[in-house]
Amino acid sequence: MNRSEPATTSNARVEADGSPCAKCGHVNSRNANVCEKCQAHLWVVCHHCGKRNRRSDNSCVECGHRLHRSMWRRVAKRLTGDRRNISVWQIVLLIVVVWCAFKVVIYFAEYSPPSPE
Ligand SMILES: [Zn+2]
Numbered sequence: 001m002n003r004s005e006p007a008t009t010s011n012a013r014v015e016a017d018g019s020p021c022a023k024c025g026h027v028n029s030r031n032a033n034v035c036e037k038c039q040a041h042l043w044v045v046c047h048h049c050g051k052r053n054r055r056s057d058n059s060c061v062e063c064g065h066r067l068h069r070s071m072w073r074r075v076a077k078r079l080t081g082d083r084r085n086i087s088v089w090q091i092v093l094l095i096v097v098v099w100c101a102f103k104v105v106i107y108f109a110e111y112s113p114p115s116p117e
Pocket residue numbers: 021022023024025026035036037038039040
């Protein structure tokens with residue numbers, strides 16, 4: 001009952017011929033992280049198992065997890081990225097707006113028709 005797996009199947013990945021750029025098609029050296037021609041990132045790390053994959057691949061060679069985010073995820077990341085670039089004056093402005101809103105709420109909460117004395 002011995003399951004003898006040939007060792008060659010695990011090394012089926014084609015890494016010997018370098019890393020082709022997903023953007024411009026330039027074949028870079030195997031150890032290159034970015035494209036020598038257009039500086040695009042050649043590798044993408046799998047979010048599921050951490051395996052480093054070629055950017056040109058659509059799914060992880062290790063676990064089959066999808067490597068590239070969907071469009072709405074990219075948009076969401078862009079939105080949160082913009083929010084992270086918030087500056088001090090924007091925070092001050094936010095505080096002022098919240099304070100004004102608070103004041104208005106308090107004004108209406110405390111407002112009561114003048115009672116005859
Ligand atoms: Zn390139």
